[in-house]
Structures are given as C-alpha cells and as structure tokens.
Amino acid sequence: MHDSSPAPVPGTSPSPVPGTSPAPVPGTSPASRVPYRFERTSGASEVHARFDTLASGEESGQVVSVAGRCMLVRRQGRLVFATLRDASGSVQLFARSGVTEDLEGFSKLSLGDWVGASGQVMKTRRGELSVEVATWELLAEARRPFGDKWHGVSDVETRFRQREVDLWANERSREVLLLRSRVVESLRRRLWDRGFVEVETPMLHPIPGGALAKPFVTHHEALDCDLFLRIAPELYLKRLVVGGFDKVFEMGRVFRNEGISPRHNPEFTILELYQAYADYTDLMILVEELVSALAGELTGSAVVSYQGRQVDLSPPWRRATLSELVGEATGEEVDVHTPLADLRRLAGSVGIEAEPAWGSGKLLLEIYEKAAEGELWGPVLVLDFPAEVSPLARRHRSDPDLAERFEVIVAGRELANAFSELVDPDDQRARFVAQAEARARGDAEAMAVDEEYLRALEHGLPPTAGLGIGVDRLAMLLADVANIREVIAFPTLRPER
RNA sequence: GCGCCUCUAGCUCAAUGGCAGAGCAACGGACUCUUAAUCCGCAGGUUGGGGGUUCGACUCCCCCGGGGCGCACCA
Structure with missing residues (x-):
C-alpha cells in the first residue's frame, strides 16, 4: 500500500494539463499544513448542556476543546467573537488579547473556515455562552465563498448540485x-x-x-x-x-x-x-x-x-375497496365485473384514452388512479x-x-x-x-x-x-x-x- | 417527451427599450462584550450561451443550455 515509488495512477497525466493552474509543490499549500487530527472534548450542544447555567460574566475554569465551521465572525477591536457550528449545534468562540494565541491570525478567519479551539467555558457579559479561546488551529480553509450569511443559499440548482454547501448554509x-x-x-x-x-x-x-x-x-x-x-x-x-x-x-x-x-x-x-x-x-x-x-x-x-x-x-x-373509491369519485357503481363497454365509457368520461388491449381490470385501475387516488388525503x-x-x-x-x-x-x-x-x-x-x-x-x-x-x-x-x-x-x-x-x-x- | 416559468457580482436581490445597481461576502483601515445588519474606504459583471429587431437590448423575437412547476409515467 505504501510503496516508496508508487506507480503512476492510470488516467493521471504526468505533465500539467494546459489551461489549468500548475499543481502546487506537495506539502506547501495551506491545506497541507493543517494538523492530521484534533483532539476534541465536546460537541457544541454538550457545552451548552453542561454550562448554560453559568451567570453572565461568569468563568467556569473548565477547559474544553471544540471544533467546527466558522459561520459568523464579529470583530470588535482586540476582541473577536465567532460562531462555531458542528454537527450538534453552535457555540460562540470568544478570543481576546492576552488570552488567545495568535489573535491576529484568529481575527482573519473567514466565514466557512474550520477551526479547532481550546479554552475555558465562560459566559460573556451579554450572557452568551462561549469558549474563551486560548489555543486554536485552522482545520480547513474555506477557499470558496460560502453564500450569504443571512440569506444562505436558496438557488435550487446550487442546493442540489452542491449539497455540501446547502447543508452548511441551510439548517x-x-x-x-x-x-x-x-x-x-x-x-x-x-x-x-x-x-x-x-x-x-x-x-x-x-x-x-x-x-x-x-x-x-x-x-x-x-x-x-x-x-x-x-x-x-x-x-x-x-x-x-x-x-x-x-x-x-x-x-x-x-x-x-x-x-x-x-x-x-x-x-x-x-x-x-x-x-x-x-x-x-x-x-x-x-x-x-x-x-x-x-x-x-x-x-x-x-x-x-x-x-x-x-x-x-x-x-x-380507513379501509375501502378500489371499486368503492371509484364509485365515490365518479358516482357510478362499477367493479371488475362491469361490462367492458361500460368501463370504457366511464374511462373516457374521466379523460382516459383507453387502449384496445386493456381488460376490465386495467380500465378500473386507470379510472381509480385518474379520478380517485389524487383526491384521497x-x-x-x-x-x-x-x-x-x-x-x-x-x-x-x-x-x-x-x-x-x-x-x-x-x-x-x-x-x-x-x-x-x-x-x-x-x-x-x-x-x-x-x-x-x-x-x-x-x-x-x-x-x-x-x-x-x-x-x-x-x-x-x-x-x-x-x-x-x-x-x-x-x-x-x-x-x-x-x-x-x-x-x-x-x-x-x-x-x- | 410536451407546455408554462426562470437564469443579473461569490451569495440574496433591484434596474419604462435609454449610463447595469444595492445589501452581505471579499479586500484595506478604525473599534476590548459582539449576536445577520458598527463606521470609513476600495474593488467587484461578456446580465446562462449564440443570433436577430432597434439609433440604442438585462428588457422584445428566435435557437441552444441549466433549473423549477405542471402534464404524461410511476413509488
């Protein structure tokens, strides 16, 4: 599995394809510098479950590590607030000078970036439960814009072609x-x-x-x-x-x-x-x-x-036979034994073009589907x-x-x-x-x-x-x-x- | 497959046939408790593609493409 000199993968070209940007030198792109793992201690909802009872301004002294995607970033001078979302929910990250390492870098996080952060759980003076970031790591860079932070992404084609975008943008x-x-x-x-x-x-x-x-x-x-x-x-x-x-x-x-x-x-x-x-x-x-x-x-x-x-x-x-439902929908009492000619006439009256080969059963089914089924709630x-x-x-x-x-x-x-x-x-x-x-x-x-x-x-x-x-x-x-x-x-x- | 609708900046949306715009995002700057929405600045487009009508087309017409809805078919 781990040959030192792997054979060329079929279908890949040894030289850059014209018209594409040259491949970066392996190991030098930002994405290759992210850590291989991140030790997370808590999901966002778990942080809320354990600490929502903190009073505004209270510091728990309990350190947690959370990870997720930055959905919002609010910069306030030497303070940065970010809303971190993971699969369980959201929790606010609170970064401040004197506490947060590389605050400069943290303040440059973009919407959509993935971040892992560690620090004590506290509640801000305004009462928002937060992880006060002591250390943090970029886990993935969002190179592509993420959609409107308020309106999300509503374009149906984008939503279904790029479901990964839809899923993050639309709860x-x-x-x-x-x-x-x-x-x-x-x-x-x-x-x-x-x-x-x-x-x-x-x-x-x-x-x-x-x-x-x-x-x-x-x-x-x-x-x-x-x-x-x-x-x-x-x-x-x-x-x-x-x-x-x-x-x-x-x-x-x-x-x-x-x-x-x-x-x-x-x-x-x-x-x-x-x-x-x-x-x-x-x-x-x-x-x-x-x-x-x-x-x-x-x-x-x-x-x-x-x-x-x-x-x-x-x-x-409710239990009703197909014939009964046809009767209710058309006002005509028919069943599978009704003469073909009568069923053909009824089919025609509800707008069905009956084919000559259809028997009474097929006719009855068609009448049911056309006249009755859609009306059944x-x-x-x-x-x-x-x-x-x-x-x-x-x-x-x-x-x-x-x-x-x-x-x-x-x-x-x-x-x-x-x-x-x-x-x-x-x-x-x-x-x-x-x-x-x-x-x-x-x-x-x-x-x-x-x-x-x-x-x-x-x-x-x-x-x-x-x-x-x-x-x-x-x-x-x-x-x-x-x-x-x-x-x-x-x-x-x-x-x- | 047929009919109707739709496609404008990264996203959400404007623009009587008459100079293509806004908000957010991005980018540069200010701000020590913010909550989509602070302030200042700066950029951003072959209006899905092609053709036509017109002095002039995002706008009207035709063709093509994507998507939506309805019909048909089915679960």
Missing part, C-alpha cells in the same frame, strides 16, 4: 436529511424487534422483475451479457422465503428508468418485507403500526402536518385491486378476478403496496405469460417470464404476505417536504456540462 436541509436517517434507523429497529431478518439481494438482475417499470440496462464484460439494475427486490426476497427465511426484509435502492418529478427520483429507497404464514390483512395491521409509531417517535405525534393539512396516522386507517387502505394488474399477487379468496392487494394512500400518493403473495406456480406462469404478451404488444413496463422464479415457486412458497414501503415518500411525509429531492442527499440532476 433546514440538515434537519430533513437527519430525519430521513432516523426514519431508516427506526424502521430497521422496529423490524428487527419483530423478528425480521435483514438480507441483501442482487442489484444486478438478469431479468428485471418484481414491479411494473422500465429498467436501466448495463453490461457485464466478463459474462458478456446485459444486466438490469433492479426495479424491485421482490422476487429474490420471496425466494429466500422459499429457502426458509420466514420473516425477511430488505431496505435498499431500486432504479427505475422513468421520468423525474417532485415525487420521483430515478433511484429511490424501498423497504420490502415478507412474512410467511401471513396474509394481507396481517400487513394492514403491521403497516398501520409501523407508520404511526414512526410518526410518534420522530415528530412527537401520530397526527402530522403535511403541506398545511393534517394527517392523522393513528390506527385504524388519507391515510386510506385501498383494498382489492384487479388481479389483471397485480401479476404477483394472490387471487382474492372470494373473487378470482381480484387480488388480495392493498395500497396505502397518504396525501394523494401511494406510500405502500402489499399483498398476499401468489404461491401457485401454475397461476404465476399464466400471469407471466399474460405480462409477456402485453410486453410483446409494446408495454415496456410489463414483466417477462422469469423461469428462475417459477422454479423457486415449484419448490414451495408457503402462504406469505409482502409489503413495500417507499422510504423516501415516508420521509417526505414526516419531514413535511413537497419535493423528493429534499430527502435525498444527492438527487439525480442532469450532469453539468
């Missing part, structure tokens, strides 16, 4: 990403506590499956074959159930080669869980409990405010989707044209999708074939026949229920943000040119 951005982190952590902990085993399944799939979506294609050189970035982990997770993992989950990235919108990023995080011996009614209870508990834990209440409206996530949630458990549009879900025990499937709708958007899993390999094959036919007719999002998965089913999948939750969407709900990019550290943007 809210930090809070939102921190909340997302807690959502992920809490989901994991709650599932572990319930006995679910966390697993990891392939991201590179020979056949994209488990959802209806257009995949990204990539190529494996050694195998000389195309592979697809996964659009869902579903099929592999159910194969693990076949293998004996009776409660499994995976939380991870999936990739869908579709449009970008305030609610869609090409890569997003999904939580999928599978529980053997359970059906979709068990998962209704589970999803209600998970989401309401998360809201309580992370926002303090199961009633959350989203975009100016209240959402009461306390269980039980929720939370609502939308039950019993048509089997035709649910190729991996088990047929309803009381109606074979329906599937035992539900979606969770909150704020007009799908938050989760679940079903009693289709366990019959023959029926699964028939569903795959129907999908493949749709694919042959030009439906780029239809599934292909997955023989590997069918072979797994033939080894026996016990009664199983599966649930998928859009983690980004859940984070959006709890963080009360309207754009999915806010909850993704580095959302997809067109590359800079």
Whole structure:
C-alpha cells in the first residue's frame, strides 16, 4: 500500500494539463499544513448542556476543546467573537488579547473556515455562552465563498448540485436529511424487534422483475451479457422465503428508468418485507403500526402536518375497496365485473384514452388512479385491486378476478403496496405469460417470464404476505417536504456540462 | 417527451427599450462584550450561451443550455 515509488495512477497525466493552474509543490499549500487530527472534548450542544447555567460574566475554569465551521465572525477591536457550528449545534468562540494565541491570525478567519479551539467555558457579559479561546488551529480553509450569511443559499440548482454547501448554509436541509436517517434507523429497529431478518439481494438482475417499470440496462464484460439494475427486490426476497427465511426484509435502492418529478427520483429507497404464514390483512395491521409509531417517535405525534393539512396516522386507517373509491369519485357503481363497454365509457368520461388491449381490470385501475387516488388525503387502505394488474399477487379468496392487494394512500400518493403473495406456480406462469404478451404488444413496463422464479415457486412458497414501503415518500411525509429531492442527499440532476 | 416559468457580482436581490445597481461576502483601515445588519474606504459583471429587431437590448423575437412547476409515467 505504501510503496516508496508508487506507480503512476492510470488516467493521471504526468505533465500539467494546459489551461489549468500548475499543481502546487506537495506539502506547501495551506491545506497541507493543517494538523492530521484534533483532539476534541465536546460537541457544541454538550457545552451548552453542561454550562448554560453559568451567570453572565461568569468563568467556569473548565477547559474544553471544540471544533467546527466558522459561520459568523464579529470583530470588535482586540476582541473577536465567532460562531462555531458542528454537527450538534453552535457555540460562540470568544478570543481576546492576552488570552488567545495568535489573535491576529484568529481575527482573519473567514466565514466557512474550520477551526479547532481550546479554552475555558465562560459566559460573556451579554450572557452568551462561549469558549474563551486560548489555543486554536485552522482545520480547513474555506477557499470558496460560502453564500450569504443571512440569506444562505436558496438557488435550487446550487442546493442540489452542491449539497455540501446547502447543508452548511441551510439548517433546514440538515434537519430533513437527519430525519430521513432516523426514519431508516427506526424502521430497521422496529423490524428487527419483530423478528425480521435483514438480507441483501442482487442489484444486478438478469431479468428485471418484481414491479411494473422500465429498467436501466448495463453490461457485464466478463459474462458478456446485459444486466438490469433492479426495479424491485421482490422476487429474490420471496425466494429466500422459499429457502426458509420466514420473516425477511430488505431496505435498499431500486432504479427505475422513468421520468423525474417532485415525487420521483430515478433511484429511490424501498423497504420490502415478507412474512410467511401471513396474509394481507396481517400487513394492514403491521403497516398501520409501523407508520404511526414512526410518526410518534420522530415528530412527537401520530397526527402530522403535511403541506398545511393534517394527517392523522393513528390506527385504524380507513379501509375501502378500489371499486368503492371509484364509485365515490365518479358516482357510478362499477367493479371488475362491469361490462367492458361500460368501463370504457366511464374511462373516457374521466379523460382516459383507453387502449384496445386493456381488460376490465386495467380500465378500473386507470379510472381509480385518474379520478380517485389524487383526491384521497388519507391515510386510506385501498383494498382489492384487479388481479389483471397485480401479476404477483394472490387471487382474492372470494373473487378470482381480484387480488388480495392493498395500497396505502397518504396525501394523494401511494406510500405502500402489499399483498398476499401468489404461491401457485401454475397461476404465476399464466400471469407471466399474460405480462409477456402485453410486453410483446409494446408495454415496456410489463414483466417477462422469469423461469428462475417459477422454479423457486415449484419448490414451495408457503402462504406469505409482502409489503413495500417507499422510504423516501415516508420521509417526505414526516419531514413535511413537497419535493423528493429534499430527502435525498444527492438527487439525480442532469450532469453539468 | 410536451407546455408554462426562470437564469443579473461569490451569495440574496433591484434596474419604462435609454449610463447595469444595492445589501452581505471579499479586500484595506478604525473599534476590548459582539449576536445577520458598527463606521470609513476600495474593488467587484461578456446580465446562462449564440443570433436577430432597434439609433440604442438585462428588457422584445428566435435557437441552444441549466433549473423549477405542471402534464404524461410511476413509488
């Protein structure tokens, strides 16, 4: 690892690239003179927790070392006040002649510079808790300007292209990403506590499956074959159930080669869980409990405010069948058995251009999505989707044209999708074939026949229920943000040119 | 992919078709208890790029690029 004469790194040029400034002599730039480590004793919030009770003007005599980024500098003659921010919060640095070494240098700190400072904790005469700087070190120089100290950075493009700037300049951005982190952590902990085993399944799939979506294609050189970035982990997770993992989950990235919108990023995080011996009614209870508990834990209440409206996530949630909701939205009582012609007419009346190949199930789904879904503030458990549009879900025990499937709708958007899993390999094959036919007719999002998965089913999948939750969407709900990019550290943007 | 909106100094924003400006940041100076906002001074721009109309374009028109929102598609 540490050759004395390292080989040239491929891709680097031995001579300076024309048009770029010459590389500085190694070891001489300011950035190379900063220390290799800094011994910090306290975070900013910890200093406040321990010393906020000091009286104005009181000196604690207790020395701490803090480190962070200089967000504000106020010079007052031979006094310098600086606001130091670290991951936990902010604390003021107070530098003065006779106490602070190299006060001259300290007074030249720029906004954005990283500093480590040691000194006693005291409270100024004006009552601001401060570290009275005795010794300090520059830990990183901010060579680039940092944005407006009052307005921060609000340019959306800068915020998402240079998230590191956004995160320092805008406290809210930090809070939102921190909340997302807690959502992920809490989901994991709650599932572990319930006995679910966390697993990891392939991201590179020979056949994209488990959802209806257009995949990204990539190529494996050694195998000389195309592979697809996964659009869902579903099929592999159910194969693990076949293998004996009776409660499994995976939380991870999936990739869908579709449009970008305030609610869609090409890569997003999904939580999928599978529980053997359970059906979709068990998962209704589970999803209600998970989401309401998360809201309580992370926002303090199961009633959350989203975009100016209240959402009461306390269980039980409203349960309504898809047909009922279509009826409410259109005033027409229809279901999956309604004659095709009537469904076509209804579809047309709500502004859908129905394709000739669509069956009654597809028509009903389209009508629901166009006329009903967006109006549901929720939370609502939308039950019993048509089997035709649910190729991996088990047929309803009381109606074979329906599937035992539900979606969770909150704020007009799908938050989760679940079903009693289709366990019959023959029926699964028939569903795959129907999908493949749709694919042959030009439906780029239809599934292909997955023989590997069918072979797994033939080894026996016990009664199983599966649930998928859009983690980004859940984070959006709890963080009360309207754009999915806010909850993704580095959302997809067109590359800079 | 289509439609609408938007792009001015490092940041946040101004400027009837008529000399491109302010605040903050930066830079130089003053100030021993400040709290985004002290005072004085000094700089800072191919107004996203290109073309057109005009005596004159940040402003009007066209093309291109980035971004936002909506539609479509989906979670």
